[in-house]
Amino acid sequence: MTSQVKQDEQHSDFRKYLPDLNTPRFQAIAQNDAYGHAEELLEHHRPPWLYGLYVHWRKLFQEPFKGVTNDGTIRPNLFKLRDEGIPITTLVASANSIITQLSPAQSTRTLLHIDSPEWRSWSNPEFLVSDKGIRLDELTPSLRDTVLSLVENTLSPEGYAKARSAMRINHFLGELVNAAKVMNEYSYNFVLFGAPSEDTPWGYSFYGHHLCLSVFLYKTQIVVSPWFTGAEPNLIDEGPYKGTRILHEEERLGLELMQSLSDEQRIQATVYEKMKDEKMPKGRWNHDDQRHLCGAYRDNRVVPYEGIVVGSLSQLQQELVRAILSQYLLYLPARSRELKLQDCAEVFGETYFSWIGGSGDADPFYYRIQSPVVIIEFDHHSGVFLTNSKPAKFHIHTLLRTPNAGDYGVALKGLLGGSVVQDYVWGE
Template sequence: MPASNNYHDLLFPVDSPRLVSCRQKDPYRYAQDIQGFHPQVAEIIAGWRTAYAQPFKGLTSDGKVLPGLYRLDDEGAPTQAMTEAANRLLSELNDEARGKLRYDVDANEWRIWSNPEFLVNPCGLRLEELPMSTRRLVMDVIARSLSPEGYRKAEGCMWTNGFLGELCDLPQIMNEWSYNFLLFGTPSVDHPWGWSLYGHHLCLNCFVLGGQMVISPTFMGAEPNIIDRGPHAGLALFTDEELIGLELMRSLPGEQRERATVYRQMLDPAMPSGRWNIADQRHMGGAFQDNRVVPYEGVRASEFSKRQRDRLLELIENFIIYLPDGPRRARMNQIATRLDETWWSWIGGQGDNDPFYYRIQSPVAMIEFDHHSGVWLSNEEPAKCHIHTVVRTPNGNDYGRDLLRQHYETMHPGQCPGVECTHQHHR
């Protein structure tokens, strides 16, 4: 039987062993304990550490990074406002806090993010441990980096995390401020710098260089994806991504739908080893997958009608709505230019109540949408009230790495010959 899509049907009793066993633990103790009593989680974290130790290359379709896809440009990023907000934050902090917050612009800690509720890598500053005035300064940096719509979406992920903590009576593990914030480089209107925010169901990596920015990888999700009581009642996340994705799939001719459907079941016996795991489920581009090889699957958008291509671009823009106007226009143009090389693939059913996964993948973008089984809800099968989304910039430009490489080659010839920058630079 499919899981109910109504989260009210899936709540654990507040006195269930599942919840009671976590109630006296802070995020650090909980993260330690879960690796001890959950072998699959321990195995996944060990794999993450192995992946993190590998030099950055970038996600590819065949193991080979395609060159020449990205170029330095002025796209109208809100760099001045971002820089001013970041400097206000830095001036508020004492030396110890600034030391914890700041990393070199090419530090490997860009790649330390993860999206579960357990805190694997406590880098930077933990928002819930900061005074409210400092939290607001952090959020101002984020707000001035994102579009208004994107900021509301990110804030919505934080609110739904707090709502889940209320439903489970576990606010010490999941609340609105259960996130870590890192600052890379020195805030500047013309030099490279950026920030990272990560925690349960929200991970954003924002790189800026002059008038150009990259916000990628991103992870945005919610369990449940609606809030129906309290001060944020009426919030619903990822409804457009779900609806437009399903409409696009249904609009394809039968033969194209067949080719687009790579697996009919969300956990399909035909899936090879590694295609599904307990953490990412169907996602290919989640935490610590920076160098993953993800072959193209499904059907190419070159086969779509004009209406379907337009609908696909509309869907894509919903995923990158967090980019401010100028950078979003530039990113959409970059994606549209490669639309004939863009692949659409699907897992699951196409009925109104069927959970599903889809992926949009091209040389310059990889976007994933997935309905998940429960973690803090009781459904063992995927349900439409638990959603994860991932956006990646393949072929070496996650974290703005390819732009940083080009900047170094221009400003410091010979010092950074490849995609990966291994030398250290001052903040």
Template sequence: MTSKSASPSGEFRQYLPDLSTPRFTTMCRQNAREYAHDFLTKHNPPWLYGLYLHWRKLFKEPFRGVTSDGKIKPGLFQLQDEGLPIEKIVAAAQAVLSKASPAQRDSLLYHIDSPEWRSWSNPEFLLSDKGLRLDDLEDSSLRDAILAVLAATLSPEGYEKALAAMRINHFLGELVKSPAVMNEFSYNFVVFGTPSTERPWGWSFYGHHLCLNVFLVQRQIVISPWFTGAEPNEIDDGPYAGTRILHVEERLGLQLMQSLPPQSQQQAQIYKQMRDPAMQEGRWNRDDQRHLCGAYRDNRVVPYEGVIVSGMDASQQNLVWQIVEQYLLYLPESSRRIKLEQVRSFADETYFSWIGGFETDKEPFYYRIQSPVIIIEFDHHSGVFLTNEEPAKFHIHTLLRTPNGGDYGYALRPLIPSIE
């Protein structure tokens, strides 16, 4: 959810970077492709280039899906009528195709089973340049048509959240004087399959701090995986001043953790420090930090940790479902209700885990809610463009996965009857 704050905190401003350093004096002269080419040829920063190589290795693996133990649990997902306004979504997508040139359509369209579904990523580097990039489009009506697909597909509040993430990205680009790399339209849009009211198809929209993967089949929708982040998570100047995102997920998570009895808090808190010496190798990295299910982690094994939700009291369970509903915000309301009921039905297999402090509202933290049908993660991060070396509450990453093969609608695909 987004909101307008009358008094933005502006806390992040004490961590504004020195723009006279080579990193920023170079970046401010580059566009997105020059910036990415520089990264891929000069391998700088080395740690991120190493992570990129690891991502490409993971990409070569056949898709299986995130699991808790390496084994896909069958029979969790079914074809169903969710009341999705598929005709409206198809019409919006067809409007994009009608406005696009033949060359643009060739760039835009991929096969429904293309592995390129999985080549999204959330850093500002354009590491997978496919589809149409909005800030490349000279025809603003084509860009508006693409945004109309998002508006037709997502809930109104989900669409506003996406727009807010894009505007905050633009704000960050202005803060570091690199608007050609990070701006409101520095996102790629891709269509998989042929827009249809009967046959499966979908789209991907991805860039810095906003990545949405949408699978559609008749009146059913899967929005998974998705990633939403912000650095900072508010705008304190300009026409969109007061815009904030991800603060509701933050507040509800802390409220839940603080409401648990001490024994449950101890069980939920799997690590006391955000980068804890007790963490095994690989449990933390500089890009994902505490996240386990980010870009290219389509087949990761994520064991259950923490405290089981069915053991919580009614008010605590209600907080869990409020958090889950925030993470389902991109879904249209009818689909959201159905998905939320499915998640609630697995309360006795749903776990809540926590990293970091929780005694005050100043401490950064991570939390995860995980069941056979959903994984959500929330993480406060250290600075990437801002200079805070420790995690801070104004840099937030969130994501959602559908485990057991549910991402990208893969679990539904074998269930779809053929049409002669």
């Protein structure tokens, strides 16, 4: 049996874990739309663990933006203004086409200040905990298509295909658990920040269950960070989009890198041997993020370096790191991706690869690559809608952050203002 066939079997195992749709949880979600479902969380505090996390998120949201760091101190002079070949004229036209179709009420909700703190209020659960902008499944086909056209024109062709696949997999999950009014192909919110312009900064947020994109644009330069992409399951096995699958390359390459290490190197890279390890300090694992450290509302998290230094690895192993990073930079158009890969490679001497879990072909795992200019995370999750109590290879979460104030383009805006960003206060 080939490794690809084994991988396909692991990802199609999800049907063993389909939930009982007659339980109160699934009967309730079947009857609710997105707003009624959010009310369950925000007003009735169900489920309690997620409501507790939401309360914590809102406390974090009140903090001035600083940025993710490895030691609590922002490192200056890491980013620069440059030409990345972004088709800004096309993007401005696409964004303006959206604006012309908005009603006055939609405009008030959707057109926010470039420094609005609401840029930070994205999250990846299906609960609509930050209701702003326009929601695609409520729009006319014309307006919805215009929003998607902006996203398509912004991203690389392969990045846009990945985003659309995530949306279709979300629809597939909604069908599996009879929750199509909450989770469907268009259950995503869109918000514009700043006035679309060829000369001044602006951007947008596109967010919903398992797909959240923060896009900052300045002239021909782009930042897509932070972003979150997940899937449960990550393979559609029936219907019109049968065969659609995402996040398998990130999985394959990460495991290939780990398995390429010597025994001594694996020990150095492995932070915890178990996915939920008794050696983990309090807070290292939580119900929603599980092993992730840099998810929603974690804009200021201090994440110490751990694992093995990429610069100490062989050339072939470093090429695997490049291949992983290329997957995580897939949303970026080709020229921007090439430049950001160069940025990453220049600091391989202070880039760390760390691992949690086993490294056998069937083992679920977590890994992180972290440097002064990028943080990426990969995590196999336990079930949220499916019933697997342990992490499985068919439920995957991935994310990217740009540390040292790089998220949301803040560091670049600091350059426009002629100063290094420190404790950035939004809206001032």
